[in-house]
Amino acid sequence: MGGEVKSNKKVVLKNYVTGFPRETDMEVVTDGEGFKFPEGGGGGVVLKNLYLSCDPYMRSRMSKHDEPSYVPDFVPGSVITGFGVGKVLHSDHPNFKVGDFVWGMTGWEEYSLITSPESLFKIKYTDIPLSYYTGLLGMPGFTAYVGFYEISSPKKGEYVFISAASGAVGQLVGQFAKLMGCYVVGSAGSDEKVDLLKNKFGFDEAFNYKKEEELGLTLKRYFPEGIDIYFENVGGAMLDAVLLNMRLHGRIAVCGMISQYNLEKPEGVHNLMYVVAKRIRMQGFIVFDHYHLYSQFLETTVSYIKEGKITYVEDVAEGLENAPSALIGLFSGRNKGKQLVVVARE
Amino acid sequence: MGGEVKSNKKVVLKNYVTGFPRETDMEVVTDGEGFKFPEGGGGGVVLKNLYLSCDPYMRSRMSKHDEPSYVPDFVPGSVITGFGVGKVLHSDHPNFKVGDFVWGMTGWEEYSLITSPESLFKIKYTDIPLSYYTGLLGMPGFTAYVGFYEISSPKKGEYVFISAASGAVGQLVGQFAKLMGCYVVGSAGSDEKVDLLKNKFGFDEAFNYKKEEELGLTLKRYFPEGIDIYFENVGGAMLDAVLLNMRLHGRIAVCGMISQYNLEKPEGVHNLMYVVAKRIRMQGFIVFDHYHLYSQFLETTVSYIKEGKITYVEDVAEGLENAPSALIGLFSGRNKGKQLVVVARE
Numbered sequence A, B: 001m002g003g004e005v006k007s008n009k010k011v012v013l014k015n016y017v018t019g020f021p022r023e024t025d026m027e028v029v030t031d032g033e034g035f036k037f038p039e040g041g042g043g044g045v046v047l048k049n050l051y052l053s054c055d056p057y058m059r060s061r062m063s064k065h066d067e068p069s070y071v072p073d074f075v076p077g078s079v080i081t082g083f084g085v086g087k088v089l090h091s092d093h094p095n096f097k098v099g100d101f102v103w104g105m106t107g108w109e110e111y112s113l114i115t116s117p118e119s120l121f122k123i124k125y126t127d128i129p130l131s132y133y134t135g136l137l138g139m140p141g142f143t144a145y146v147g148f149y150e151i152s153s154p155k156k157g158e159y160v161f162i163s164a165a166s167g168a169v170g171q172l173v174g175q176f177a178k179l180m181g182c183y184v185v186g187s188a189g190s191d192e193k194v195d196l197l198k199n200k201f202g203f204d205e206a207f208n209y210k211k212e213e214e215l216g217l218t219l220k221r222y223f224p225e226g227i228d229i230y231f232e233n234v235g236g237a238m239l240d241a242v243l244l245n246m247r248l249h250g251r252i253a254v255c256g257m258i259s260q261y262n263l264e265k266p267e268g269v270h271n272l273m274y275v276v277a278k279r280i281r282m283q284g285f286i287v288f289d290h291y292h293l294y295s296q297f298l299e300t301t302v303s304y305i306k307e308g309k310i311t312y313v314e315d316v317a318e319g320l321e322n323a324p325s326a327l328i329g330l331f332s333g334r335n336k337g338k339q340l341v342v343v344a345r346e
C-alpha cells in the first residue's frame, strides 16, 4: 500500500468565522493530489475514516484567537479536524495493526495520516455500534461521566437539572443520574426532544425552554425544593434562572455554554450573588484532563449498555457533503441526539 | 440589679431601604421605657455593649425580602442587630458570669438582653484589644481564615489577588497568603489604602482600581502568568476582569460582591465561559457554616499576633450617634480598615 495514491474528499474551513457559522464557511473539496500512503518508517498510522463527530467546541476553533485557547484554531484552507472513528489501513506503529478500529482526533476527510497515533484509542468492544465511539463511548459520553460523577459530587435522591438535555452529553448525564437514584429534569428546544427525554431516556420531567416565558418560574415549578446539581451546557439566561433556584450547597458542573458561542460579546449573568448566599460550587472542567478514567468509564458504560440500562439516540448525516450542515445544525438545535457524519460504513 | 431600669440609647431602622442606604434610613433614639434588667430565671444574659461591628452583609438585612435570605430582614422601628463585643452585667446562664467579655450577635444599643446566649463566644484572650473581636478575631477575621485556608486550596508560591483588600476581611487574607509564601496583590479604592496594603500589610503589589481604565489589562500587568486564587469581595466588573486573567485550575473564593449590594438589578458578568476553558472552581461560602473551626483559627491567629507576624488596622467611630454614618460609609469606601463603633470603653 506504501506510495499508493487515493482520491481524498475533505471538508475545509474557508475563512475564520464571526457570529453564527454558515454552511458556506466550509467547503467540501477533493484534493487534487489525492492521499498518498506513506512509504513506511514514519511511526504513523493511516485511517480510513468511518464516523465523524460534530461537537460544539469546534465552533471555537473556527475563530481566530489572539491568545491561544484550550484547543488550537483551525487554519483556513486546511482540512477540519475532530473526533472520529476509523479503521487502520496501514501502520508504522507497534500499538496498531491493519484492521484495528480506533477513535480519536482525525481529519474530516476519507483518509487521514495520524502522525502521533499515541493519542488514538483502540476500540476494545467492536460488538457495539462503532458510531457510538463518536458519542456514547467517545468524548461526549466520557464528558457526561466525568462531569456527573467526578465534578458534581452526586448523591442518591438529589435534584438534578440538565440543559441541552437531549444532546450527546445531556442524554447520558440524565441516565447516569437516574441510575444513581436522583430526580432528574431536562430542558430541550423542541417538543419532540422533550418527548425523547421523558419517554426514551427516563427523565422524571422535561420541558421545552423555548415555550417558557420566565425560566426562573419554570424551574421553581419543577424544583419546588430547589436544584442540588445543575449540569450546565448552555449558559446565559438559563444559568441565571438556575442560580435563583439552587439549593444550599448546590453544585454546578460547568461543561459548556453553547448559547454564547456565536455571540460577539457574551450575555451578562446577573444572579451570581447566590453563589455566596447558597454556598454554591461552580466547577468548570475539560474532559481531556480526565483520560486516566476512560477505561473505568468504558467498562461501567458497556455493562450498562449490555444490561439494557442505558440507551442512546444518534442523529446521522450521510456523507462528507453533509458534514458542514450537520455541524452548524448544532447551533440551531437541529440535531436530535448525538450528531455524527458517516463517511463510510467499513 | 434585677428590675433595675437604665436609659438605653439605640439605633433603629426607620424604613426598608432600596438603593444606597443613607444615614436618615436609621435613627438614634433613647428608649422612653429604658432598659429593664430581668428579674432572673430566664436563662438570658445582659450585655453592656462596648464595640459594634459594621459589616456589609447588614445592607441586605435593611431590605425587605419576599423569600427569606440567609439572614433575616431587620424590622423597621426595631433596633438594628449585628456583631459586637460586650461585657456581661447579669447572667441567668451557667456558661457566663458577671464580668465576662463576649462577642457575638447583639443590639446596636447600650444594653442588650441576649435570650439565647449559647450563640455568644466567651472571649478567652483579654490581653488583646477587645475591639479586635469585631474584626481580626471576630467574624470578618474568621471569614478571611475560612475563605483562604478552607475554600481556596492555597499552595506556597501561588498567585493571589484580593479585592477590597484593605478592608476587615481583605487585609487579613493578604497577610495569611503572605505567611503561606504566596505572591499577593490587592486592589482598593484610594491611594492611601494602596499604601497601607504595600507598606503596612506587606502585599507584594497593590493598585487603586478607581484609577485604572481597563481592569483586565491592569491585572495582566500584575499577573503576567495569571491568577491562581481570587478572593472575591466585590463582584461586577472586577470579577469579569479576573476571569480573563485566571490560570488553569484557578480557584475563586466567593466571599461577597459589595459592588452589587445597592443595585436594584445586579450587573451582568460576561466572562463565565472561562470557568470551563480554565477549569476554574468558584466556591461560595458563608462563615457561619464553619464555626467548628473557630478555636483553631483563634489559636493560630493569636500566635501570629503575639509573634508580630500579623497586624490589623481599624477605623473607629465614636458613639452610637455615629453608627449610621459608619455603616453606610462601607458602601462608599470611607472606612480605612475594619469599621467599628465604640459604644463604651468598658
Ligand SMILES: NC(=O)c1ccc[n+]([C@@H]2O[C@H](COP(=O)([O-])OP(=O)(O)OC[C@H]3O[C@@H](n4cnc5c(N)ncnc54)[C@H](OP(=O)(O)O)[C@@H]3O)[C@@H](O)[C@H]2O)c1
Residues within 6 Å of the ligand: A054, A055, A056, A057, A139, A140, A143, A164, A165, A166, A167, A168, A169, A170, A187, A188, A189, A190, A193, A233, A234, A254, A255, A256, A257, A258, A259, A260, A285, A286, A287, A288, A330, A331, A332, A333, A334, A335, A336, A337, A338, A339, B276
Ligand atoms: N467541558 C468539556 O470537556 C465538554 C466536552 C463536550 C461537550 N461540552 C459541552 O457540552 C455541551 C453539550 O454538547 P453536546 O455535544 O452534547 O451537544 P448537543 O447537545 O448534542 O448539541 C448542541 C445542542 O445545544 C442546544 N443549543 C444550541 N444553541 C442553543 C442556544 N442558543 N441556547 C440553548 N441551547 C442551545 C441545542 O439543543 P436544544 O434543541 O435543546 O436547544 C443543540 O442540539 C456544549 O456546551 C459543549 O460545548 C463540553
Ligand SMILES: NC(=O)c1ccc[n+]([C@@H]2O[C@H](COP(=O)([O-])OP(=O)(O)OC[C@H]3O[C@@H](n4cnc5c(N)ncnc54)[C@H](OP(=O)(O)O)[C@@H]3O)[C@@H](O)[C@H]2O)c1
Residues within 6 Å of the ligand: A276, B055, B056, B057, B139, B140, B143, B164, B165, B166, B167, B168, B169, B170, B187, B188, B189, B190, B193, B233, B234, B254, B255, B256, B257, B258, B259, B260, B285, B286, B287, B288, B330, B331, B332, B333, B334, B335, B337, B338, B339
Ligand atoms: N461570606 C461570608 O461569610 C462573609 C463574611 C464577612 C464578609 N463578607 C463579604 O466580604 C466582603 C468584605 O467585607 P469587609 O467586612 O471586609 O468590608 P470592608 O472591606 O471592610 O468594607 C467594604 C469595602 O468595600 C469596598 N467597596 C464598597 N463599595 C464598593 C464598590 N461599589 N466596588 C468595589 N468596592 C467597593 C470599599 O473599599 P474600597 O475603598 O477598596 O473600594 C469598602 O471599604 C464583603 O463583600 C462582605 O459582604 C462575607
